[in-house]
Each structure stands twice: as C-alpha cells, then as structure tokens.
Amino acid sequence: MKFTPKRLDGNVNVSRTHPLAELSWLLGGLILITALVFFALGYSADWAATKAPISVENWLGRQALSHFPADENPALKQQLQALLDSLPADSPLHQYNFRVFLSPSDEVNAVALPGGNIVVFSGLLKQIESENELAMILAHELGHFAHRDHLRGLGRGLGLAVAATLLFGQDNAASSLVSNTLLTFQLRYSQTQESAADSFGLDLLNQRYGHVGGSTDFFARMAKKAGGKIPYLLASHPHPEARIEQLEGLVAKKGYKVEMTYPLAEGLRTVGQ
Amino acid sequence: MEVILQNFDLVIFLFLLCLGYVAGSIAEKRHYKSILQREDELLKLPVVTAEARFSDGRVQKAELVTGSAVISIDYFKRLLAILRNIFGGRVGAYETLVDRARREAILRMKQAARDQGAGMIVNMRLETAAIGNNANGKRQIASVEAIAYGTAIVFNPK
Numbered sequence: 001m002k003f004t005p006k007r008l009d010g011n012v013n014v015s016r017t018h019p020l021a022e023l024s025w026l027l028g029g030l031i032l033i034t035a036l037v038f039f040a041l042g043y044s045a046d047w048a049a050t051k052a053p054i055s056v057e058n059w060l061g062r063q064a065l066s067h068f069p070a071d072e073n074p075a076l077k078q079q080l081q082a083l084l085d086s087l088p089a090d091s092p093l094h095q096y097n098f099r100v101f102l103s104p105s106d107e108v109n110a111v112a113l114p115g116g117n118i119v120v121f122s123g124l125l126k127q128i129e130s131e132n133e134l135a136m137i138l139a140h141e142l143g144h145f146a147h148r149d150h151l152r153g154l155g156r157g158l159g160l161a162v163a164a165t166l167l168f169g170q171d172n173a174a175s176s177l178v179s180n181t182l183l184t185f186q187l188r189y190s191q192t193q194e195s196a197a198d199s200f201g202l203d204l205l206n207q208r209y210g211h212v213g214g215s216t217d218f219f220a221r222m223a224k225k226a227g228g229k230i231p232y233l234l235a236s237h238p239h240p241e242a243r244i245e246q247l248e249g250l251v252a253k254k255g256y257k258v259e260m261t262y263p264l265a266e267g268l269r270t271v272g273q
Numbered sequence: 274m275e276v277i278l279q280n281f282d283l284v285i286f287l288f289l290l291c292l293g294y295v296a297g298s299i300a301e302k303r304h305y306k307s308i309l310q311r312e313d314e315l316l317k318l319p320v321v322t323a324e325a326r327f328s329d330g331r332v333q334k335a336e337l338v339t340g341s342a343v344i345s346i347d348y349f350k351r352l353l354a355i356l357r358n359i360f361g362g363r364v365g366a367y368e369t370l371v372d373r374a375r376r377e378a379i380l381r382m383k384q385a386a387r388d389q390g391a392g393m394i395v396n397m398r399l400e401t402a403a404i405g406n407n408a409n410g411k412r413q414i415a416s417v418e419a420i421a422y423g424t425a426i427v428f429n430p431k
Contacts, residue, residue, distance in 0.1 A: 005316045013372045015365040019294070019353060022365055026356035 027239060057104045061115025068119050070101035073236025074266050076120060079131070080138050086087070086208040093146055100138075108222070110137055112144040125268060127191050130261035136205050143200030149193045198243055199250060214261035215251070293348030300347075304344055308376050315383045318393065320423065325395040327426070334427040336389060337391035340381025343404060344374045344418035365418075374419035386425035419430060 077100050087093055096116035106123040113119060118141045128134050143149075206212050223240035251258065346354070346367070353366035378399070386394050402418045 003319050005319070007313065007316060011372065013367045015363060017365050018297075019366060020348070023349075023353055023356070026353065026360060029360065030356065 002077065029210060033236060051146055054137050058115040060114050064113040065101070065117055065119070068101065068103040068105075070103035070119050072099055073102040073120075074139075076100040076134075077136055077266055078202060078224040079265075079268075080118070080142075083135060083139055083208055086204065091146070093142060096145060110141055112149070114142045116145065128218060128268075129265060130203065130214045130217065131264050132209060134216045134264065135208060136215045137218065139204040139208075140197045140200035143197030144193070145250055146200055147193065149197065195243075195246060198247060202247055202250055202256070203254075206254075209259075211257040211258075211259040212251055213259045216247050217261070218242045219247070282339045283393075285419045290352060297347035297349055300342045302371070304373055305375070306316040306391055308373065308380065311380050311384075312376070314386065315380065318383050318387055318391070320367040320379065320383060320394040320397050322397050323395065325393075325426070332426055332427055333404070333429045334389075335369070336425050336427070337422060338382050338385040338391070338394065339420060339422040340379060340383070341418060341420040342374050342377035342379070342386060343416050343418045344384075346370060351415070371401065371419070373400065374417050375421070378419040378421040382423060386423075389425055390427050391425035392424050392428040394423040397421060 048082050079102050080098060084093070084098065098116040098118065099115065101119045102125070103121050105121040107121045108123045108127055110118065110120045110124055117137065120137075124137070125134075128137070202215055204214055205215055219240040223244065250256075313366040341403070348372070354364050357364045377395075382397070383394065400420045401405070402416050402420070404416045
C-alpha cells in the first residue's frame with residue numbers, strides 16, 4: 001500500500017458556534033429564568049397577601065416586632081392619631097388598630113409591620129426638626145398600610161410563613177424560626193411602592209395641616225449626606241433627591257400650599273438627645 | 274468616576290472578561306495558524322496508531338518520542354463553561370483548548386522524531402490530563418495537558 005500524505009480540511013472537533021453567540025444565549029436564558037421565578041414568586045406573594053387572615057397578620061406582626069427592642073410611645077401615638085383623624089371616614093385604614101413604637105437604634109428609618117404596627121427608630125427622630133416632617137414620615141408609613149405594602153413587602157416569605165404556621169402551630173419554635181429568617185430580609189419595599197407611599201403621605205399631610213410645608217425638609221437633609229445616585233438603584237428607598245423631585249412635582253400638580261412648619265413637640269425632641 | 278469607584282468589583286470583572294475574550298481570541302487564532310503551518314511542514318512524516326512489523330534489516334533505530342502541550346483557559350471561556358454547567362450541553366468553549374493541546378502535542382512529538390531523522394512514528398498514543406483542577410482549590414488556574422507519545426522508526430538507507 002502506498003502512503004499518500006493528505007491534508008484534511010475543516011475541523012470536526014470544534015463547534016462552529018461563535019463564543020459570543022453562545023454567551024448571549026446562555027446569559028439570556030439565565031436572566032429569563034431568574035425573571036420568571038422572581039415574577040412567579042411576586043405574584044404568588046400578592047395572592048397570598050390578599051388571602052392571609054387577620055389573625056395570621058397579627059401573629060406575623062408580633063413576630064416582626066420581636067426583632068425590635070421597642071416601646072410604645074405616647075407622644076408619637078398622639079401625632080399618628082391626629083393624622084388618622086384627618087383621614088376620610090370611609091378609609092380602610094380605620095379597620096386597623098395602630099400602634100407606634102420607638103426603637104433605640106441609630107438607623108435613620110421607620111418601618112410598617114403587619115398588624116398596624118409602626119416602628120420609628122430614634123436615629124430618625126434625631127434628624128427631624130419639625131412636627132410636619134414627622135407627620136410626613138408617619139403618613140408615608142400609613143401609605144404602606146393603605147396599599148397593603150406591609151403584607152406584600154413581607155410577600156415572598158409570607159406563603160412559607162403561613163404554611164409553617166398551619167403545619168406547626170402558631171407558637172411553635174419551627175414557625176418562629178421560619179418567620180424570623182424570612183422577616184429580616186423581607187422588610188423592604190420596592191421603590192415603586194415607596195413612591196406611592198410618598199404620594200399618599202403628601203395627600204394626608206395636606207389634609208392634616210391644610211398645607212404641605214416640611215414635606216421635603218427631611219429628604220433634603222438626607223440628600224446632603226447621601227451622595228451619588230447610582231448605589232441607590234439597589235437600595236431600599238429611592239434616592240432622597242428623586243423623592244424631593246417627585247414630591248415637588250406632585251405639590252405643583254395638585255396646587256398644594258407650602259406654609260410655615262410647627263416645631264417638634266417637647267417630648268419628642270428630648271428622645272433624640 | 275464615582276460610579277466606577279463604587280462598582281469596582283463589577284468593573285474589574287468586565288475588564289477581565291473583555292481582556293479574556295480579546296487576548297484569548299488572538300492567542301487562539303495565532304496558535305491555529307501556527308498549527309496549520311507546521312502540520313503542513315510535517316505532513317510527509319506518517320504517524321500511525323497501529324503496531325508495525327518491518328522486514329529484517331530495514332530498521333536502523335526505534336526510539337520513544339514524546340510531545341506535550343499545556344493550554345490554559347481564559348476568563349471569558351471560564352464564564353462560558355460556568356454557564357454551561359447550569360444548562361448542560363457541549364462545552365464549546367473548551368473544545369478548542371483540547372483540540373489545540375492535542376494537535377500541538379502531536380506536532381511536538383513529530384518534531385522530536387524528525388530531529389532524530391525518523392521516517393515514521395508507530396504505536397502513537399494520546400493522553401490528556403487536567404491541571405490545577407483538583408485539590409478543592411476553587412481559585413486554581415485550570416488548564417489542560419495533552420501528551421502524545423509513540424515509537425519513532427529510523428530506517429536504514431536503502
């Protein structure tokens with residue numbers, strides 16, 4: 001047999017797909033699947049939120065409260081009551097039995113927990129200079145209740161927590177564990193929900209005082225400290241400057257008046273010190 | 274500027290990804306060009322995997338020749354392979370690596386044989402090994418080694 005050297009063209013061992021094409025397929029698929037799972041979870045959470053009975057909501061509220069070493073504060077309660085009184089009589093918020101807690105923490109934040117519980121951190125009170133600012137923040141939290149965000153915010157974990165309660169009973173260690181782990185990172189709302197709550201808060205502030213003076217003061221103070229906008233894409237609240245912009249837009253659109261603010265009540269001013 | 278500093282991790286990742294893709298593609302293109310050129314040059318040196326028998330007096334010398342090559346993955350290929358690990362399927366990104374390693378190893382073996390004046394290589398075998406993949410170190414550099422070895426036959430002049 002004669003040996004004839006011959007070069008073979010082509011290469012069967014290497015796929016012809018361009019690596020960039022492969023990358024876009026794989027990345028696209030991954031993003032699509034993540035998005036699908038995320039939305040499915042979101043929708044099922046919304047569904048669970050509307051079906052959850054009040055007793056479960058109250059129980060969740062107690063579990064959530066145990067995270068915050070907090071006491072009920074009469075001065076804050078007075079402020080909140082004034083806001084509640086200026087709500088229209090048919091507001092669904094009247095069905096709640098609201099309680100306001102003051103939690104000693106440096107965090108500049110306030111949270112709406114299930115069962116009509118609002119926790120204000122003392123770090124927030126330190127930053128506040130007028131009664132109107134405080135009213136704006138409380139009204140913002142009431143906005144979360146009005147939109148039932150406090151349940152949807154808990155959302156992703158709520159179904160599991162309800163299931164755990166049904167399986168193990170309300171006072172079982174296992175259900176406490178489930179709700180504790182879930183609640184700690186479910187205490188966040190989407191930025192859309194925050195904007196909607198801001199808008200609700202502004203309307204309520206106007207009803208309470210007849211003007212919206214002080215609605216943006218607190219955010220203006222925070223904006224000075226906050227810095228750039230980019231990291232806020234992933235933060236729990238919209239950037240203060242964006243909130244101010246939105247609020248000012250609403251004030252102009254609805255023709256609200258801006259007048260003098262009232263100083264903070266004595267009892268609340270000393271808390272921060 | 275602030276944006277870049279605040280997302281430094283992401284910037285480094287994207288930089289490494291682009292670097293991996295550009296450098297990896299250039300290296301691969303140049304390597305294939307060199308492989309094809311040397312394959313042409315060594316085309317007349319036959320390599321067979323079969324055992325061979327020669328008539329008495331034909332073989333002057335028979336000697337072991339080896340050639341080996343280690344090719345590393347780049348950052349881009351690593352990402353592709355990680356994504357492939359999720360979905361399954363052919364890891365196309367690694368195919369060129371293994372192909373290059375095998376062909377380079379065979380070429381080096383042939384070169385070694387030619388240096389000895391061999392007329393052909395019989396009983397050629399190929400083996401591959403993964404380097405830096407074991408020892409539970411995640412940050413290890415993964416690369417592939419191919420070893421080609423065979424018996425180089427130097428014929429007596431007729």
